[in-house]
Amino acid sequence: MTRCRLCGSEAMASVVDLGATPPCESFLAADQLDKPEPAYPLHLRVCTDCWLAQIPPLITPEETFSEYAYFSSFSTSWVEHARTFVADAAARLGLGDDAFVVEVASNDGYLLKHVADRGIRCLGIEPSVNVGAAARDAGVPTLTEFLSPDTGSAVRAEHGPADLVVANNVYAHIPDVVGFTRGLRALVADDGWVSIEVQHLLTLIEDNQYDTIYHEHFQYYTVAAAIRALASGGLALVDVELLPTHGGSIRLWARPTEVAGEPTQRVTDVLAREKAAGLQELSGYTEFSARVAKVRRDLLKFLIEAAEQGETVVGYGAPGKGNTLLNHCGIRPDLLAYTVDRNPYKHGRFTPGTRIPILPPEQIAADKPDYVLVLPWNLRAELVEQLSFVHDWGGRLVFPIPELSIVEVTS
Incomplete structure (x- = not known):
């Protein structure tokens, strides 16, 4: 029985169940790709006594x-x-x-x-x-x-x-x-x-x-x-x-x-x-799970249609939130060739679970993709400006949340 970690109540109600995913910051080195990768349930519940929303502590801070x-x-x-x-x-x-x-x-x-x-x-x-x-x-x-x-x-x-x-x-x-x-x-x-x-x-x-x-x-x-x-x-x-x-x-x-x-x-x-x-x-809380499902369907529909039309889509950023999205949607390199990140620590590594390569940001200008899927959508204003150069070849930015949004940037 899951108990509330704040008040100890057993009155816990489901908010959304995202399946099982690896820890979001467990980026993989190349020599780890053929090894087992642990995944843990990701199920948000809310305590109906103190209203603290929470997930079970399946991994430790250490x-x-x-x-x-x-x-x-x-x-x-x-x-x-x-x-x-x-x-x-x-x-x-x-x-x-x-x-x-x-x-x-x-x-x-x-x-x-x-x-x-x-x-x-x-x-x-x-x-x-x-x-x-x-x-x-x-x-x-x-x-x-x-x-x-x-x-x-x-x-x-x-x-x-x-x-x-x-x-x-x-x-x-x-x-x-x-x-x-x-x-x-x-x-x-x-x-x-x-x-x-x-x-x-x-x-x-x-x-x-x-x-x-x-x-x-x-x-x-x-x-x-x-x-x-x-x-x-x-x-x-x-x-x-x-x-x-x-x-x-x-x-x-x-x-x-x-x-x-x-x-x-x-x-x-x-x-x-x-x-x-x-x-x-x-x-x-009752409608949240259905709205989450729609975000997933809309993003997958866009990526599948782009692939069928021969259009290239790459990612920008490798944040923890992006790994929840990629794993929940089941996105693999056939739909997102790679993502880039400003943090050199992540270069040459792969996203947990989905195994998408993480490259330096300069790769976008070199490849000139049709679309750039922005995973740290919370930095939208900053990144629309940072990525304005994709306009040079007619590229567009894609934001998956709060709903699918395709943005034509100006240089």
């Missing part, structure tokens, strides 16, 4: 993050997003030379380098050995650890309490949500702040963003569910911002319960939107 293929700094827009956040947070919280900022899951230092540039003392806590090393090479002090209550307490004892703890795109990545939240509370000063960015379940459901469901995302938050999760570790939600990142995210501003006070009107407003969308009752 399996995913000890060596990680995702480097945040390869996304130009994400680095700019981080720079803006640091500037705004410093102004909002009055962070000066005497402040201390900790980021959990700090990746390659993409955010904390902006903190360090301001002369503010900082520390990253990053479990992946390879990306943590990249952060240290960039001058960002980084501890190679997973966050737990003990880790948080140890960092606090050595470095002092943090005025601001940042946890961007990690709150979904930990199966022990209660222990992780207690770790955040151990890090933050008794009058400090915690800022968490995580994808918003509301936009995931409304915009068919099912490819963001994968094994390293253990849970999916509404603001209502996030309030309960934060409370489990002694934190209270004070404010929320709606962000366009990752197709629609929420930035949660929390403080220790004792000093939090009343939440802002923005919290009340987002809670009302979630309730109106039916996300605190089953009615908000």
